[in-house]
Every structure is written in structure tokens, then in C-alpha cells.
Amino acid sequence: MGADFVQLSLTPILIGVLAAVACAIPGNFLILRRQALIGDAISHVVLPGIVLAFLVTGSLGTWPVLAGAAGAAVVAALMIEAIKRLGRIEPGAAMGVTFTSLFALGVLILEQSDTSTVHLDVEHALYGNLESLIWLDATGWESLIDPTALTLMPPELIRMAAVTLLVGALAAVFWRPLKISTFDEGFATAVGIPTRGLGFALVIVSALAAVAAFDAVGSIIVIAMFVCPPAAARMMTDSLERQVGWSIVFAALSAFLGYVIAGYGLTWFGIRAAVSGAGMIATVSGVILALACLFGPHRSRIGAPSAS
Amino acid sequence: MHPILEALLLSAGYNSALVAIGAGLLGAAAGAVGTFLFLRKRSLVSDAISHATLPGIGLAFILMVALGGDGRNLLGLMAGSAVTAWLGLTLVEWASRRTRLAEDAAIGAVLSVFFGFGIVLLTVIQGMSAGKQAGLQGYLLGSTAGMLLQDAVVIAVGGLLAAAVVVLLRRPMTLVSFDPEFAAAAGYDVRRIDLAMLGLVMAVTVVGLKLVGLVLIVALLIIPPVTARFWTNRSDVAVLLSAAFGAVSGYVGSSISASAPDLPTGPIIVLSCFALFAVSLLFAPDRGVVASLVRHRRFQLKVHRRQGLLALAHGEPIYDRLTLSVLKRGGYLRPDGVPTDLGRDQAAHAYWDERRWEVARRIHQAEALAGRYDGLTPMEAVFTADEIAAIDRQLGPVSPAGRT
Incomplete structure (x- = not known):
């Protein structure tokens, strides 16, 4: 755990943890509202947005990427709404139509255009490249208090930290209305909470978290972190406050353990192979969820048929 | 090739x-x-x-x-x-x-x-x-x-x-x-x-x-x-x-x-x-966007025609642009806004239909038939001739707008 660790592993781990937490917080509300697959849809549709943004601006900077992804998310939301209303189609199928076609469009444009100058391909979009987000200018733990080295940290870290803070702050500020409208929409409307606006805002915040995380770590982590840590947390408690707490712990744990196992785990078995960090983080979150499903104190559904 | x-x-x-x-x-x-x-x-x-x-x-x-x-x-x-x-x-x-x-x-x-x-x-x-x-x-x-x-x-x-x-x-x-x-x-x-x-x-x-x-x-x-x-x-x-x-x-x-x-x-x-x-x-054909737009437009025109005719029957001025153009295109109004003979005739008919519906809803309060009232369906489409005759008896003498 010396200079190498700070240089090569500290920033990817931090970025992974922040991305996981940023997705897990809105994920708690999404799974309670039966909208768990929104994360799946968002992470598919941002691809065409990012590709188009790149083609228009010629760069993969923060703002073009964010604008493109946000634009694509809005287009997708409108498309889903339009298909649902105009065709009277159930939401799941409307979502399926939208995200597969937009993703296919993204892949097609990507294959047709010359993106060889930048790091943009389908594989990158799917599983990111956490391992490349290293802090080359660090010389050891002391770099953490060295201002010049700190300014040369990967920009993704600052971005991800800002988004995570924003997501956390929004959840704290809107906690009461969010909680009430998630559990009892009718009551929430009756006491004057704008439930529709709040629901839309939740999707927007999820999209923001997804886009920021997608840029850094790829879409697998995004989908896994929206669902697995909150789902595991739901097996642990009946209180929403504690559930969000558990989900943050599970998300951070998945990111940390996943990255460490991917980076060092196989060498313990004597295999010298680099393994995808993003994939391993998703796998660890799945193992945590499986354990929670099997042993969590609140795993069973209230009123569910006992055995059938 | x-x-x-x-x-x-x-x-x-x-x-x-x-x-x-x-x-x-x-x-x-x-x-x-x-x-x-x-x-x-x-x-x-x-x-x-x-x-x-x-x-x-x-x-x-x-x-x-x-x-x-x-x-x-x-x-x-x-x-x-x-x-x-x-x-x-x-x-x-x-x-x-x-x-x-x-x-x-x-x-x-x-x-x-x-x-x-x-x-x-x-x-x-x-x-x-x-x-x-x-x-x-x-x-x-x-x-x-x-x-x-x-x-x-x-x-x-x-x-x-x-x-x-x-x-x-x-x-x-x-x-x-x-x-x-x-x-x-x-x-x-x-x-x-x-x-x-x-x-x-x-x-x-x-x-x-x-x-x-x-x-x-x-x-x-x-x-x-x-x-x-x-x-x-x-x-x-x-x-x-x-x-x-x-x-x-x-x-x-x-x-x-x-x-x-x-x-x-x-x-x-x-x-x-x-x-x-x-x-x-x-x-x-049925669920498509174009088909539902057409359906919506037809419904809109029907409502405007009916409401316009009722306004004519009551002698109220009409300001709504769409209503005016619907009535003019139907030949119920002259270009200067004065009702034609056909317009007066249809207006009286619409007014009479409305009066009949009022009675019908009073008589058949609990029945699904009266629920068919939407301000558009003509009486004849829902009730039989003798039911309508019964309604007319309730309405009493011919109303000032006349009946057709």
C-alpha cells in the first residue's frame, strides 16, 4: 500500500465508490416506485446522445458529453411517454422499444463515423475504463496534501464528487416530499406535494447520476448500482432512512471490493490477468444482493403466500 | 445491380x-x-x-x-x-x-x-x-x-x-x-x-x-x-x-x-x-397518430357546429372563429354573419333536441340511456319514436323557437 497504490488504484477506487453511491441514492426511490429499469433505459440511450455530441462539437469534454446525454435522456423520456399515450402501450414495452432503437442508432452512427482519434467505442460505453483513471502525478500518500499534484488529479474524480454531493444534497432537501409521494401518492397530492413534478425530477436526477457515472465507469455499473445496493438494503430494514444508509454502505463496499478483487484478486491465485473492474464491481454487488436475499432479516414479502 | x-x-x-x-x-x-x-x-x-x-x-x-x-x-x-x-x-x-x-x-x-x-x-x-x-x-x-x-x-x-x-x-x-x-x-x-x-x-x-x-x-x-x-x-x-x-x-x-x-x-x-x-x-388505421388526430378534429367540428347552432337558436352573438367558420362552411351563416334559412331551421332543430334531452334526463334519471347525453347525439339515435312522443307531451305546447 505505498506510492503505487496512490498512483494507480486510489483514484479509480474513489471514482468507483462515488459513482456507486451517486446511483444508489436515487435507486432507493426508483425500486420502491417500481421504476427500477429506468436506470437500464437511461444508460442505453445516453450512447447516441454522446456520439452525436461528439460529432457536432468534435470533442469529448465535460459539457458536450453532459449536454448530449441529457438531451438523449429527455428525447427518450418524451418517446416513452408518446408511445405509451398514443399507442396505449404498457410502460415496460414502451421503454423496451425506445431504449433498444436509440441504442441501435447510437451504435450505427458510431460505426459509421470516424472516432478513431478519441476513446469512444461501444465496449467503452458498456463497461467503461475505470483502470485508466489513474493519478500519474501522485508520488505517494503525501501527494494528497500537495496542491500541485491535487490539481492534476483526473477531472472525472472532481466531476463525480460534485455530482454525488449534489445528488445527496437533493435527496436530503426533498426527503419528506419524496418519501411521502413514494409511499402514498394520493396522500401526497392531497397535502399539496407536486407528485408528478417530483417524479419527473427524480428521473432527471437519476439521469444526471447515470450520465456522470457512465462517463467514468460505463453503463454496467450504472445499471447494477441503481438496483443491487438498494434492493439488498431493502432486505435489511423496514425504515427508508436506514435503507438508504445500508444502500450507501453496500454500494461503497461493492465498488471497493470489486476493484480490489479485479486488480489484485487473481494474482493471489497466481493468475496474471487484468480483469474488468466495472464487471467485477457489478458481480460483487450481485453477491451482496444474493446474500441479502438469502439471509436478510426483512427478506420476505409481507402477506406473500408462504410456499407455492 | x-x-x-x-x-x-x-x-x-x-x-x-x-x-x-x-x-x-x-x-x-x-x-x-x-x-x-x-x-x-x-x-x-x-x-x-x-x-x-x-x-x-x-x-x-x-x-x-x-x-x-x-x-x-x-x-x-x-x-x-x-x-x-x-x-x-x-x-x-x-x-x-x-x-x-x-x-x-x-x-x-x-x-x-x-x-x-x-x-x-x-x-x-x-x-x-x-x-x-x-x-x-x-x-x-x-x-x-x-x-x-x-x-x-x-x-x-x-x-x-x-x-x-x-x-x-x-x-x-x-x-x-x-x-x-x-x-x-x-x-x-x-x-x-x-x-x-x-x-x-x-x-x-x-x-x-x-x-x-x-x-x-x-x-x-x-x-x-x-x-x-x-x-x-x-x-x-x-x-x-x-x-x-x-x-x-x-x-x-x-x-x-x-x-x-x-x-x-x-x-x-x-x-x-x-x-x-x-x-x-x-x-x-385505428390507433395511429394520424387516425386519432383526424378523429379528434371531426369531434371538435361537431361540437362547434352544435354549440354554434344552439347559440343561433338563443339569438346569442358568436365570437369564436372556428365556430363561425364551421357554420359558414355548412351554409348556416351568410358571410356577413346573418343566419340563412337552413341555419335557422337547423338551429331550431338543435334547440328542440336539447329541450327533449332535458326532459329525457328527468324521466330516465336512473337509466343508462339518459347517460348517453353528450350534447351531440341526436335524440332519435337513442330513444324510440313513442318514447320521444311521450317526451314531447311533457314539453307541452310548441316552444317559441318552433319545432321541425
Whole structure:
């Protein structure tokens, strides 16, 4: 755990943890509202947005990427709404139509255009490249208090930290209305909470978290972190406050353990192979969820048929 | 001849012709199976199944290489992907039955975790045999480049088999999709039929992996049924239409993709599906956007005509532009805004109809007939002549507006 660790592993781990937490917080509300697959849809549709943004601006900077992804998310939301209303189609199928076609469009444009100058391909979009987000200018733990080295940290870290803070702050500020409208929409409307606006805002915040995380770590982590840590947390408690707490712990744990196992785990078995960090983080979150499903104190559904 | 036309006419080489036919068969099977899934409102389960195939592909590859064979054997990879897809499906079922997770959360969890683990395996394979796994990346987004003749045969036969099973199981599957309680009461084993349905979804997915890729194969299971839904309200017709849409998309998509190098197969097939969907969304006769716009416009004109005539009968001034133009075009008003004879006549008629309805609603308060009042339906369309006569007796002497 010396200079190498700070240089090569500290920033990817931090970025992974922040991305996981940023997705897990809105994920708690999404799974309670039966909208768990929104994360799946968002992470598919941002691809065409990012590709188009790149083609228009010629760069993969923060703002073009964010604008493109946000634009694509809005287009997708409108498309889903339009298909649902105009065709009277159930939401799941409307979502399926939208995200597969937009993703296919993204892949097609990507294959047709010359993106060889930048790091943009389908594989990158799917599983990111956490391992490349290293802090080359660090010389050891002391770099953490060295201002010049700190300014040369990967920009993704600052971005991800800002988004995570924003997501956390929004959840704290809107906690009461969010909680009430998630559990009892009718009551929430009756006491004057704008439930529709709040629901839309939740999707927007999820999209923001997804886009920021997608840029850094790829879409697998995004989908896994929206669902697995909150789902595991739901097996642990009946209180929403504690559930969000558990989900943050599970998300951070998945990111940390996943990255460490991917980076060092196989060498313990004597295999010298680099393994995808993003994939391993998703796998660890799945193992945590499986354990929670099997042993969590609140795993069973209230009123569910006992055995059938 | 243009390369796309050449491919469409099956004259771009034996292999690509076989692939196009295979893709058509696969599309037909996927469209048909997907319809039942769609009617059962479980379309997105297919997303979990398709993503869960990836670790199976990786494990099968590792196993085949470890046994000294060629890791890229399509049948072996298909068998492996079927095993993990089945595992993923079982986990979704188990989690949504036995734990408090809703089905959508279970789907999200399974698809992301299995896919993540699959990616881990792909990177392991990359490490253990550099270069050899290049073929495996093709399973993510589908590719026909370098497809062997035997692969094309496997896809064609697989698509045909899946389509045949759909034909055999169509009745129980229709029953379960519409009314599972009735199906259970009629002696069908609903759980088993559901599993058979999902097994078919899995078969289609596994067969389509090489061609469309596991990220996009769900599109073939979701988009054609939704497209078919725009054209019909009958389930048997929907299944046939959906199969036809799937077949056309698969065939045309793979032909277009074969005609040029930079056109990846999976996305092109999906976009062909979407093109059919978009056309249906806009132009389908009953549920399409154009049809509902026309219907809405007609309704609007009817309301304006009626309200305009009533205003004429009451001698009230009309300011609304649309109402004025509707009345003028109908010949009820002269261009200077004075009612014509026809206009007066129709206005009196509308007024009289309104008065009759008032009475009718008083008499038939509790009856559904009176509920038919919407300010548009003429009295004669709802009540019989002697009922109307009774109403008229209640109205008493002829009203000042006169009756027609």
C-alpha cells in the first residue's frame, strides 16, 4: 500500500465508490416506485446522445458529453411517454422499444463515423475504463496534501464528487416530499406535494447520476448500482432512512471490493490477468444482493403466500 | 445491380442468402413469441434473459479451450449461454416470488450482475489467449462477418424449430396471456406454460445471439409485437402480424447489413423493426397518430357546429372563429354573419333536441340511456319514436323557437 497504490488504484477506487453511491441514492426511490429499469433505459440511450455530441462539437469534454446525454435522456423520456399515450402501450414495452432503437442508432452512427482519434467505442460505453483513471502525478500518500499534484488529479474524480454531493444534497432537501409521494401518492397530492413534478425530477436526477457515472465507469455499473445496493438494503430494514444508509454502505463496499478483487484478486491465485473492474464491481454487488436475499432479516414479502 | 438489391434478392452469395433466410425465420419466431410476452405484460423479462447469456458464452469458451477444442464453436457457445440464461430466468422468478423484490428490480439485478460477470470472464479470456476471443466480442452487438456456413444453418434451423413450437403452443399461451385465472380453472398449469413461454424466449435469444447480439436481441422480441398491436385487437392476428414484421425486419436488416462493410447487423435489424413501428405509430388505421388526430378534429367540428347552432337558436352573438367558420362552411351563416334559412331551421332543430334531452334526463334519471347525453347525439339515435312522443307531451305546447 505505498506510492503505487496512490498512483494507480486510489483514484479509480474513489471514482468507483462515488459513482456507486451517486446511483444508489436515487435507486432507493426508483425500486420502491417500481421504476427500477429506468436506470437500464437511461444508460442505453445516453450512447447516441454522446456520439452525436461528439460529432457536432468534435470533442469529448465535460459539457458536450453532459449536454448530449441529457438531451438523449429527455428525447427518450418524451418517446416513452408518446408511445405509451398514443399507442396505449404498457410502460415496460414502451421503454423496451425506445431504449433498444436509440441504442441501435447510437451504435450505427458510431460505426459509421470516424472516432478513431478519441476513446469512444461501444465496449467503452458498456463497461467503461475505470483502470485508466489513474493519478500519474501522485508520488505517494503525501501527494494528497500537495496542491500541485491535487490539481492534476483526473477531472472525472472532481466531476463525480460534485455530482454525488449534489445528488445527496437533493435527496436530503426533498426527503419528506419524496418519501411521502413514494409511499402514498394520493396522500401526497392531497397535502399539496407536486407528485408528478417530483417524479419527473427524480428521473432527471437519476439521469444526471447515470450520465456522470457512465462517463467514468460505463453503463454496467450504472445499471447494477441503481438496483443491487438498494434492493439488498431493502432486505435489511423496514425504515427508508436506514435503507438508504445500508444502500450507501453496500454500494461503497461493492465498488471497493470489486476493484480490489479485479486488480489484485487473481494474482493471489497466481493468475496474471487484468480483469474488468466495472464487471467485477457489478458481480460483487450481485453477491451482496444474493446474500441479502438469502439471509436478510426483512427478506420476505409481507402477506406473500408462504410456499407455492 | 445495387448491392442492397442484390442481397435482398438472395444473389449476394450463398452464405449471406442463408443468413438472410435465417434472420427472417428468427425474426418470425421472435415476433410470435414476443407477442405472448407482451400480452402478459412481461416484455422486459427478455432483457434479463438476453444479458444473462454472456457469462455462459464466456464459460463455454473457457471450457471448450480447456478441453482442447476450438472455443468459438457456435453450438457449444449456444449451449453455455442457454445454461446461464436459464439460471438468470430462474433467479428472476425466485426473487420476485420469494423475496420482497418486485419483478422489475429482480430483472435489473439479474441483467446487470450477469452481464458484469460476463464482462469479467471476457477479460479473463482476453488475458489467457490473446487474439482468440476477438470472435466473442461479436456476441455483444451481432455480426455476420466471418460467419461459417454451419453457423448460418444453425440459425436457420433454430429459428424454424422455435417457430414450430410457437405454432404448437399457441392456444394455451394465448389463454394464459389473457386470463391466467381462467386458464388455471380450465385445468392448464399456468406456471408451466409461463415457463414454456420464457423457454421459447430463451431459445430465440440464444439462436439470435450471433446474429443480432445480446444487447439488442430484446428488440426483436419487443418491437414487432408492439407494432402489431397498432393494427389489430385480435390476438391470433397480432401473433401472425408480429411474426411477419419480425421476419421482414430480420430479412431486410441482415440483407442491408451484408451489402456494405460499416453496417453492423444487430443495429440495422433493430432499426428496420423501428422503421415499421414508426410507420404503424403514425399511420395505423385505428390507433395511429394520424387516425386519432383526424378523429379528434371531426369531434371538435361537431361540437362547434352544435354549440354554434344552439347559440343561433338563443339569438346569442358568436365570437369564436372556428365556430363561425364551421357554420359558414355548412351554409348556416351568410358571410356577413346573418343566419340563412337552413341555419335557422337547423338551429331550431338543435334547440328542440336539447329541450327533449332535458326532459329525457328527468324521466330516465336512473337509466343508462339518459347517460348517453353528450350534447351531440341526436335524440332519435337513442330513444324510440313513442318514447320521444311521450317526451314531447311533457314539453307541452310548441316552444317559441318552433319545432321541425
